[in-house]
Amino acid sequence: MSDPRSRLALGVAAIALALYALFFAGDYALHVLTRAGIYAIAAIGYQLIFGRLGALSLAQGCFFGLGAYAAGLGALELGLGFPLTLAAGVLLPSLLAALIAIPVLRLASHYFALATLGIAQLALLVATNWTDVTGGANGLYGVPPIETGTLSFGHGLPLTLLVWACVGLALTVSHRMTAGQRGLKVETLREAPLAAAALGIDGSAIRFRFFVASAALGGLAGALQAHAVGVVSPDVLQFHVLVLILAMTVIGGRASPLGAVLGALLLVHLPEWFRDFADYYLVVYGAALLAAIIFLPRGLAGLFGKSEMPPVETADAEAPRDPAPHTLSVETVSKRFGGVTALDSVSLTLAPGEILGLIGPNGSGKTTLVNLLSGIDKPDGGRILLGDADITGKPPEYIARSGLCRSFQHPQIAPDLTVLESVEAVTAEGESAAARVTEAGLSDRANENAGTLPPAALKHLEIARALAAGASVLALDEPAAGMNEVERANLAALLKRLADAGHGILLIDHAMDFLLPLADRVICLSAGRVVAEGTPADVARDPAAINAYFGESPL
Amino acid sequence: MTAIAFTQILLNGLALGAAYALIALGFVIVLNAAGAVNFAQGELVMAGGFVSIAVAPLIGEATALPGLLLLPLVMGLMGLMGAGFAWIAYFPVRKRHQVAVFVSTIAAGLVLQHLANALFGAAPRAGPPLISGNGLTVGALSISLQQIAVMVCAAVLISGTGLFLGRTQTGRQMRAVAQDPEMAAAIGIRPKRMITLSFALAIALAGAAGLLLSNQFFVSPNDGGLFMLKAYIAVTIGGWGRLDGAVIGALLIGIFETLVAALTSYLVAEALLYALLLIMLVFRPSGLLPERARARV
Numbered sequence: 001m002s003d004p005r006s007r008l009a010l011g012v013a014a015i016a017l018a019l020y021a022l023f024f025a026g027d028y029a030l031h032v033l034t035r036a037g038i039y040a041i042a043a044i045g046y047q048l049i050f051g052r053l054g055a056l057s058l059a060q061g062c063f064f065g066l067g068a069y070a071a072g073l074g075a076l077e078l079g080l081g082f083p084l085t086l087a088a089g090v091l092l093p094s095l096l097a098a099l100i101a102i103p104v105l106r107l108a109s110h111y112f113a114l115a116t117l118g119i120a121q122l123a124l125l126v127a128t129n130w131t132d133v134t135g136g137a138n139g140l141y142g143v144p145p146i147e148t149g150t151l152s153f154g155h156g157l158p159l160t161l162l163v164w165a166c167v168g169l170a171l172t173v174s175h176r177m178t179a180g181q182r183g184l185k186v187e188t189l190r191e192a193p194l195a196a197a198a199l200g201i202d203g204s205a206i207r208f209r210f211f212v213a214s215a216a217l218g219g220l221a222g223a224l225q226a227h228a229v230g231v232v233s234p235d236v237l238q239f240h241v242l243v244l245i246l247a248m249t250v251i252g253g254r255a256s257p258l259g260a261v262l263g264a265l266l267l268v269h270l271p272e273w274f275r276d277f278a279d280y281y282l283v284v285y286g287a288a289l290l291a292a293i294i295f296l297p298r299g300l301a302g303l304f305g306k307s308e309m310p311p312v313e314t315a316d317a318e319a320p321r322d323p324a325p326h327t328l329s330v331e332t333v334s335k336r337f338g339g340v341t342a343l344d345s346v347s348l349t350l351a352p353g354e355i356l357g358l359i360g361p362n363g364s365g366k367t368t369l370v371n372l373l374s375g376i377d378k379p380d381g382g383r384i385l386l387g388d389a390d391i392t393g394k395p396p397e398y399i400a401r402s403g404l405c406r407s408f409q410h411p412q413i414a415p416d417l418t419v420l421e422s423v424e425a426v427t428a429e430g431e432s433a434a435a436r437v438t439e440a441g442l443s444d445r446a447n448e449n450a451g452t453l454p455p456a457a458l459k460h461l462e463i464a465r466a467l468a469a470g471a472s473v474l475a476l477d478e479p480a481a482g483m484n485e486v487e488r489a490n491l492a493a494l495l496k497r498l499a500d501a502g503h504g505i506l507l508i509d510h511a512m513d514f515l516l517p518l519a520d521r522v523i524c525l526s527a528g529r530v531v532a533e534g535t536p537a538d539v540a541r542d543p544a545a546i547n548a549y550f551g552e553s554p555l
Numbered sequence: 556m557t558a559i560a561f562t563q564i565l566l567n568g569l570a571l572g573a574a575y576a577l578i579a580l581g582f583v584i585v586l587n588a589a590g591a592v593n594f595a596q597g598e599l600v601m602a603g604g605f606v607s608i609a610v611a612p613l614i615g616e617a618t619a620l621p622g623l624l625l626l627p628l629v630m631g632l633m634g635l636m637g638a639g640f641a642w643i644a645y646f647p648v649r650k651r652h653q654v655a656v657f658v659s660t661i662a663a664g665l666v667l668q669h670l671a672n673a674l675f676g677a678a679p680r681a682g683p684p685l686i687s688g689n690g691l692t693v694g695a696l697s698i699s700l701q702q703i704a705v706m707v708c709a710a711v712l713i714s715g716t717g718l719f720l721g722r723t724q725t726g727r728q729m730r731a732v733a734q735d736p737e738m739a740a741a742i743g744i745r746p747k748r749m750i751t752l753s754f755a756l757a758i759a760l761a762g763a764a765g766l767l768l769s770n771q772f773f774v775s776p777n778d779g780g781l782f783m784l785k786a787y788i789a790v791t792i793g794g795w796g797r798l799d800g801a802v803i804g805a806l807l808i809g810i811f812e813t814l815v816a817a818l819t820s821y822l823v824a825e826a827l828l829y830a831l832l833l834i835m836l837v838f839r840p841s842g843l844l845p846e847r848a849r850a851r852v
Contacts, residue, residue, distance in 0.1 A: 050654075054652060054654055056654050056657050056658075103836070103837040103840075104836075106840055107836060107840050108840075108841065109653055109654065110592055110653070110795070111791065111836055111840065111841075113592070113657065114787050114788070114791060114832070114836075115832075115833060115836050117784065117787075118829040118832050118833050119829075119833065121784070121825075121829050122826060122829050122830065122833075125822065125825060125826045125829075126826075129822055239780055243661060243665060246658065246661070247662075250658055278673075279669070279672060279673035280669075280673050282665070282669035282672070282673075283666055283669045283670050283673060285665070285669070286662050286663070286664075286665030286666035286668075286669055287662075287666055289658070289661075289662035289665065290643070290644065290659055290662035290663055290666065293648060293655055293658045293659045293662060294647040294648060294659065297651065297655075
C-alpha cells in the first residue's frame with residue numbers, strides 16, 4: 001500500500017464507492033453496502049491471522065458473534081450508549097483471544113484449527129442454551145440503533161458512512177501491523193518459522209498480537225452488525241459466518257487488505273445478483289470458493305500484480321559494523337531421543353575468528369548439536385555458553401539475539417521475498433541490509449525473489465540473513481552440499497573473510513577437500529561422541545576418525 | 556443405574572462409535588495419503604446417506620435386507636465420488652500449503668451440503684434399514700437387529716480395510732506413498748494413482764457410515780460438520796495419523812457421548828466433549844498418543 005500505484009488505486013476505489021453511496025444507491029443498496037462494510041472489517045481482521053500468518057483460525061466467526069452479543073447485551077442489559085457498546089464488542093472477543101492465545105497458538109496447524117473450532121462450538125452451545133442471558137435460540141431483540149447526542153446513524157446513508165469509516169480504521173490498523181519491516185518479519189515467520197526463530201524474530205509475540213487484533217476487528221464487525229440489524233441470534237456464531245469470512249479472504253486475496261474489502265463487496269452482492277438461482281446460488285458460492293483457491297492463489301488482488309518495492313541500489317552501501325566477538329563454549333552436552341543417545345557428553349570451544357570443522361558420518365549427531373546450539377532442541381545435560389552468557393535451553397530467538405545464528409541443511413526461506421527483503425526482515429534499526437547482501441556476494445541478485453535462487457545463492461542468502469541478525473557466531477549445516485567447484489571456492493572465500501572479520505564459524509560438511517583446507521581445527525563425531533579432535537591434518541590421519549567414516553575395515 | 560441399563564447404553568454407544576470409526580478411519584487414510592485434513596469428510600458421510608436414500612427404490616421394500624444389499628452399491632458410488640473428489644479438491648492444490656487443502660475441502664464440503672439441500676430439501680430423511688425386523692430381547696436387555704447389523708458391518712469393513720492395507724500389494728503401495736511419495740515413486744509406484752485410491756477408499760468408508768447412520772439417526776444436509784468434528788477429535792485422541800488409534804478414539808467418543816447423554820443431556824455430552832478436547836490440547840499439545848511421524852529439521 002505504500003507504493004504510488006496502490007495508493008492511486010485505493011483513492012480511486014474509495015471515491016468511486018463514495019460517489020455510488022451518495023448519489024446512486026437506494027435504501028436497499030445502502031443496506032447491502034453496509035453489510036459488505038461490516039464483513040470487510042471482519043475479513044481484514046481474519047487476514048491478519050489467516051492470510052498473513054497462515055494460521056487457519058476457525059474462531060473468526062465466533063469472535064464476530066461474540067462482538068455482536070457483547071454489543072447487544074451491553075446496550076440492552078447494561079444500558080451502555082453507542083461508543084461503549086462498540087468497545088464492549090471489541091473487548092470481549094479480544095479478551096477471549098488473549099486468554100486462549102498462549103495454549104492455542106503453540107499448537108501445530110491441524111490442532112490449531114481443531115482447537116479454534118472447538119472453542120467456536122462451545123461458544124455456540126453457550127449462546128443457544130444460556131437462555132437467561134442470551135435469549136437462547138430466539139436471541140436478543142431490539143438492540144437500539146446507533147445514536148450519539150443529536151446524531152443518528154440508525155440506518156441509510158449515515159450508517160453506511162459510519163461503517164465504512166470503520167473499514168478505513170481497520171485498514172489503518174492492518175497497514176500499521178504489516179507495513180515495511182514488520183511485514184517482512186511476518187512473511188518470514190509464515191514461510192520459514194524455524195528460520196525466523198533462529199534469526200531472532202519473536203514469533204510468539206507477533207502471533208499473539210495478530211490473533212488478538214483479528215479478534216478485535218471481528219468483534220467490531222459483530223458489534224456494528226448487532227446495531228445495524230437490531231437482532232442478535234445464535235446464527236451469528238454458526239460455522240457459515242466463518243466460512244463466509246474465509247471465502248472473502250481467499251477470493252479477495254490472502255495478503256491484500258484491499259482484496260479483503262473487494263471480496264466482501266463481491267460476496268455480499270453476489271446473492272443479490274444471482275437471486276434467480278435460488279437454492280443453487282449457495283452451490284455456486286461453494287464452487288467459486290473452490291475455484292478461487294485453485295486458480296487464484298493470490299485471490300482477486302493477485303490479478304492486479306504484486307506491489308513491488310522500488311529496486312534498491314546496493315553498490316554504495318556502507319560497510320556493516322561487526323558485532324562484539326564471543327567465544328562459544330559447549331560443556332559436556334548430552335541429548336537423548338527416547339532410548340537413543342544422539343549426543344553423549346560433547347564438549348568444544350569456538351573462538352572469535354576461528355573456523356571449526358565438524359565432521360562425522362550420517363547420524364553421528366552433527367545436526368542435533370546445531371539444533372541444541374540454536375535452541376530448537378533442549379539438551380538433557382551440560383551447558384552452552386556464548387561469551388559469559390549461559391544460553392543452555394534458551395528459546396531460539398533469544399539465542400539468535402545473543403549472537404549465535406545458524407543455517408539449515410535445507411534452506412528455510414520466504415520464496416516471495418526478494419533477497420534484499422529477506423535480509424531487511426532481520427536487519428537491526430540503523431543498519432544497512434544492502435551492505436549485508438553485498439558482503440555475502442549477492443548484490444547482483446538483490447532484487448530477485450528468494451524462491452527463484454539457485455541452491456548455492458540460497459546458502460549465501462542464509463549467511464547474509466544471519467549476519468544481518470547480528471550473529472557473531474555462525475553454525476552452518478552443510479553449506480557446500482551440492483555446490484560445484486566454483487561455488488565452493490566462492491563460499492570458502494566468504495567464510496574466510498567472515499572469520500578474518502572476527503566471526504566464529506562452526507562448519508559442518510562431508511566434503512573434506514572443501515572443509516579441511518578451510519578449517520583451523522576439526523572435531524569428528526561418531527555415534528554422539530567426540531572421537532577425534534585437532535588440526536585438519538591430524539584428524540584426517542586419526543584412526544578413530546577414519547574408522548568412524550569407513551567402519552571396521554572389512555579387509 | 557442398573558447393570559442392565561448400563562449394558563444397554565454401552566451397546567448403543569458401541570454402535571454409534573462403530574459408525575464414527577468408519578468416518579475416522581477414512582479421515583486418517585486421507586490424512587496419511589495427502590498429508591492434509593479432509594474437512595469435507597462429514598459432508599461425504601451425509602452424501603453417503605442421501606445416495607443410500609436415492610438408490611433405495613432400486614431394491615424395494617420387499618427384501619429383508621435392504622441396507623445390506625445396498626451397501627456395496629453405495630460404497631462403489633461413493634468410491635467413484637472419492638476419486639473425483641481427489642482430482643477436483645486435492646490434486647490442484649497438492650503442492651501448496653496444507654492450509655490450501657483445508658480451504659479447498661471446506662469449499663468442496665460446502666458444495667456438497669448445498670447441493671444436498673437443493674436436491675433433497677433441509678428436512679431430515681430416514682435412510683433404508685440394514686435389516687428389517689424388530690430385534691431380540693435377552694432377559695431385560697433389548698437389542699435391535701439394526702444395531703447389531705451396524706456393529707457387524709462396521710467391524711467387517713474396519714478389519715477388511717486393515718487387511719487390505721496391511722496384507723495386499725496395493726495396500727502396501729498405498730502405505731508406501733503415504734509415508735514418502737518421492738521414495739515410492741522412485742521404486743516404481745505411481746503416487747497419484749495410490750492417492751486417488753486412498754481417497755476412493757476413505758470416501759467409500761464415509762459413504763458406508765452414511766448408510767449405517769441414516770436409518771437410526773436420519774440424515775439432513777447440515778449434518779456434515781458434526782461428523783467431521785467427531786472424526787477429527789477421534790484422530791486427535793488416537794494419535795495423529797494412526798489407523799488403530801482412530802478406531803479406538805471413535806469408539807471412545809461414541810460410548811462417552813451416549814453415556815453422558817444418558818446421565819445428563821445430549822447438550823452436556825457435546826459441550827463436555829469439546830471442553831475435554833481443549834483441556835487435552837492444553838496439556839498434551841501434540842496429541843494424546845505419540846504421532847506417527849516426527850518432522851526432521
